[in-house]
Amino acid sequence: MRSQGLRIAFFGASLASAWWNGASMYYRGILRALHARGHHITCFEPEPAGHPLPRDVPVPSWARVVVYPVQDTTGLERCLEQARGMDVVVKASGVGLHDEWLNHRVLELRSGRTQVVYWDLDAPVTLERLLREPGDSLRALVPRYDCILTQGGGDRVVLAYRDLGARDCVPVYSAVDPDVHYPVSSDPRFGCALALLEDRLPDLEQRVECFFLRAAELLPDKHFLLGGAGWGERPRPANVHYLGSLAPCEHNVMRGSARAVLDVSREGMARFGFSPTAHLFAAAGAGACLITDTWEGIELFLEPGRECLVARDGMEVAEAVLCLTDEGVLELGDAARRRVLAEHTYAHRAVQVEQVLGYTGRPSLPREIRV
Structure with a gap:
């Protein structure tokens, strides 16, 4: 060449x-x-x-x-x-x-x-x-x-x-683009216990229901945010506020304002494993405290327990939300960002x-x- x-x-x-x-x-x-x-x-x-x-x-x-x-x-x-x-x-x-x-x-x-x-x-x-x-x-x-x-x-x-x-x-x-996804000042509009940013897709909807909406049902006193296209007519718990499609310029502030951010894989990606989503790296780049659904190979990208939290279902997502301390939120977000900037x-x-x-x-x- x-x-x-x-x-x-x-x-x-x-x-x-x-x-x-x-x-x-x-x-x-x-x-x-x-x-x-x-x-x-x-x-x-x-x-x-x-x-x-x-x-x-x-x-x-x-x-x-x-x-x-x-x-x-x-x-x-x-x-x-x-x-x-x-x-x-x-x-x-x-x-x-x-x-x-x-x-x-x-x-x-x-x-x-x-x-x-x-x-x-x-x-x-x-x-x-x-x-x-x-x-x-x-x-x-x-x-x-x-x-x-x-x-x-x-x-x-x-x-x-x-x-x-x-x-x-x-x-x-x-991977992460450091010029696009980075920490910004928080905004009260996006303050919540857990945020999810995903478009509504046929092979994703059931997993969003299992991991995100189920966690919201289990924690009715916590505030949840859902962003992305297509969810407007989807029934959801009363404590889930739907944001609609967010402009890319608001992605960092949403992820940085939420106490934790959830990443959910599509069904085929979860079955095959080794398929981290673009949203996972974008959230890590923004310094977000990440909770991800479990899939084979996650440790090649982020270390569970140190750089992210891993959940097998909505109940474990809810448990992770409840157990997070202020110190833990900061430590997980900072560790994830350092890892992706160094390797991904x-x-x-x-x-x-x-x-x-x-x-x-x-x-x-x-x-x-x-x-």
């Missing part, structure tokens, strides 16, 4: 809008960190017909963004031509429109100078589908990609993809991506981050 920086074409969902786009923080963190290391990013993203998505961040200066219409594939054909000859072409999962068509077409860009990578942002769900449906079109394409990158899943995901013929499969976990920033992940792609043009260690 050449040393002056890679030219990377990235086909994914919206970079500037988090509206029903759980991957937005991950996209921004990884791609901004790659840009900071000298790479040139072009993002190709769809514009839903008739209703452009609300942007929650400005058009980034660290990536060129090309928005294509989705009525047919004409705009995408032009995007593919722009991507031809770049050093790396990435097709992310979950673009939402023309996904199967694009999975095939990006492979036509492979050449002696162009690697084509499939980046699976929901590997547990994808793999369960591929194993359940042998005729799924992606299954036959897996061996043709130069590499499969995943947002999580650990050895189970790696082995499953290799069993499907993947040349290589590497988890690139979520997107600068660390960008170095890992370079190594997977065989790029050797820059030193391997990211800059030091002061706590």
